[in-house]
Amino acid sequence: MTKPRILPTDAALPPDSAASPLQPILQRAIEDAGGWLGFDAFMALALYAPGHGYYASGSRKFGHMPQSGSDFVTAPELSPHFGRALARQVGEALQATGTTEVWEFGAGSGALAAQLIESLDAAGVLLTRYTIVDLSSSLRERQQSRLAAYGDRVRWVQELPAQMSGVVVGNEVLDAMPVKLLARLSGVWHERGVALHAGEFVFADMLTELRPPLEIDGPQDYLTETHAQAEGFVRTLADRLSAGAIFMLDYGFPEHEYFHPQRHMGTLMCHRGHLADANPLQHVGLKDITAHVNFTGIALAGQDAGLHVLGYTSQGRFLLNCGLLDGMQDAPLEQRVMLQKLINEHEMGELFKVIGFAGNTAQQPYSDWPALGFAQGDRSHTL
Numbered sequence: 081m082t083k084p085r086i087l088p089t090d091a092a093l094p095p096d097s098a099a100s101p102l103q104p105i106l107q108r109a110i111e112d113a114g115g116w117l118g119f120d121a122f123m124a125l126a127l128y129a130p131g132h133g134y135y136a137s138g139s140r141k142f143g144h145m146p147q148s149g150s151d152f153v154t155a156p157e158l159s160p161h162f163g164r165a166l167a168r169q170v171g172e173a174l175q176a177t178g179t180t181e182v183w184e185f186g187a188g189s190g191a192l193a194a195q196l197i198e199s200l201d202a203a204g205v206l207l208t209r210y211t212i213v214d215l216s217s218s219l220r221e222r223q224q225s226r227l228a229a230y231g232d233r234v235r236w237v238q239e240l241p242a243q244m245s246g247v248v249v250g251n252e253v254l255d256a257m258p259v260k261l262l263a264r265l266s267g268v269w270h271e272r273g274v275a276l277h278a279g280e281f282v283f284a285d286m287l288t289e290l291r292p293p294l295e296i297d298g299p300q301d302y303l304t305e306t307h308a309q310a311e312g313f314v315r316t317l318a319d320r321l322s323a324g325a326i327f328m329l330d331y332g333f334p335e336h337e338y339f340h341p342q343r344h345m346g347t348l349m350c351h352r353g354h355l356a357d358a359n360p361l362q363h364v365g366l367k368d369i370t371a372h373v374n375f376t377g378i379a380l381a382g383q384d385a386g387l388h389v390l391g392y393t394s395q396g397r398f399l400l401n402c403g404l405l406d407g408m409q410d411a412p413l414e415q416r417v418m419l420q421k422l423i424n425e426h427e428m429g430e431l432f433k434v435i436g437f438a439g440n441t442a443q444q445p446y447s448d449w450p451a452l453g454f455a456q457g458d459r460s461h462t463l
Contacts, residue, residue: 084116084275084284101132102365110276116284119360120258120309122274126364127256128215134365135216135256153354154252155329155395155428156191159418163195165402166249166327169436169453170196171205173247173325176449177438180208181246186253187212190223196249197230210234211246240320248317248326254378255330255370257313259305261346262290267299274361281361293377294339303346304339305371311381318385318437326387326437327453329395332373333433334462339374347372375435376463382437390436391454392463395422396429398453 106125110117127134155162170182182200187193193210200207210233214220220236227234261272263285270285296302317326332338338347350357352367360369379389393401399422408416423429436451454460 084273084286085270086275086277087283087285100363100365102126102129105129105132106274106281106364107276110274116273116275116286118271118273119261123258123360123369126360126369127258129365132365134368135219137218137365154188155422155432156195156251157189158421159415160191160195161404161408161415161419162399162422163192164199165399165404166192166329167196167199167203168402169327169398169451170247170249171200171203172452173327173438174200174205174207177245177247177324179246179324180206181211181244182207182209183211183213183244183246183248185213185248185250186256187214187223188219188251190226192249192251193223193227193234197227197234208233209246212236213238213240240316242320243322244320245323247324248321250326250328250330252330254307254310254313254328254373255332256368257307257310259307259309259348259371260290261348262288262292262304262306264296264302266301272303281364283361292339293374294335296339297341300341300344302341302344304343305346305348305374307371307374307377310373311377314378314381314387314437315385318382318387318439321387321439323439325390325439325451326382327434328378328436329398329432329434330373331428331431331433332375334392334459335374335376336462338372338376373433375433378435379460379463387437387439389460389463390438390449390451391458392433392435392460393454393457394430394459395432395434396425397457398434399423399429401453401455401457 109125125133128136130136174180182196184193193212197207197210212223214236263270263272269288269291271288271290272283272285274281275284292304292306348358348360348371350360350367350369352363375392379392383389404419404423408419421427434453436454438449
């Protein structure tokens with residue numbers, strides 16, 4: 081293996097992080113890899129190492145304020161009307177595809193599941209089963225407590241079956257999938273990984289043949305991410321989904337915005353105590369690590385695997401299309417304020433996007449199905 085280029089140690093772990101139970105696990109992984117571990121492998125352990133990774137630990141994670149011990153808030157926790165609006169699209173998709181099951185990936189606190197089940201039941205949509213796929217045992221326990229009233233209609237699985245049908249939902253799932261880091265330094269591309277220096281984690285670069293999907297204009301140094309795992313996840317869904325639809329909601333951009341020459345520091349971000357920072361080597365296992373989604377790559381992965389792109393738009397436009405504000409004129413001020421956070425451009429409305437897919441098999445060609453959430457403001461042409 082070519083010797084990695086160690087970067088300056090300002091990215092090293094502070095002394096108070098040395099006692100993290102993840103420290104020896106990550107050190108061993110780096111040593112087993114020959115002294116250099118690709119960032120995607122490091123991120124996977126930091127988030128998902130059994131018992132010690134961020135999502136495998138018992139910390140609260142989801143909540144409105146840091147005083148609750150939480151790290152960030154997601155749309156279902158902001159307002160139950162988020163799930164009620166999404167349920168209109170899910171219900172339409174269930175009926176259009178002739179399926180009766182919802183699959184939710186990364187169900188968080190269980191808030192979205194409760195909102196969807198309640199809303200679908202109220203609308204008279206046939207829902208025979210709600211399946212949650214979540215790798216976090218602590219979150220599964222929280223979900224099971226919250227959803228106990230729905231009995232055995234809700235189930236949890238850790239692996240996908242060979243064939244599945246229904247409507248798949250993922251809210252802020254793709255951003256937590258491990259990414260590779262690519263760095264162009266003095267015109268030469270490197271893959272950025274993690275090494276050990278004086279017992280501390282440091283970034284280290286290795287020459288690579290990997291490239292971003294677009295040529296980056298300009299001579300400037302440039303750091304970015306590629307999303308092989310998220311794209312592979314979509315291909316897996318396409319392979320397993322015999323009938324149904326998929327709706328993924330997350331923050332991100334189309335390819336031409338993602339790899340813009342001015343986005344030279346990438347999009348990697350960490351969240352802890354409702355504060356954000358850009359150093360994933362600090363407090364490993366105690367905070368979330370995310371990257372924005374390249375929705376062009378997600379769309380192409382699905383399309384190449386046989387899915388039909390139903391649409392792509394901003395979260396704000398999607399929720400408005402699904403009737404988020406219907407009947408809310410006289411709602412209490414606090415509720416209306418939360419709804420504005422979901423749809424305003426300077427809040428979640430523009431940064432977050434929604435992409436929809438439908439199975440496109442010979443038996444059930446859904447290519448002419450006009451999905452409610454993309455009825456106005458569809459941006460598929462920008463992907």
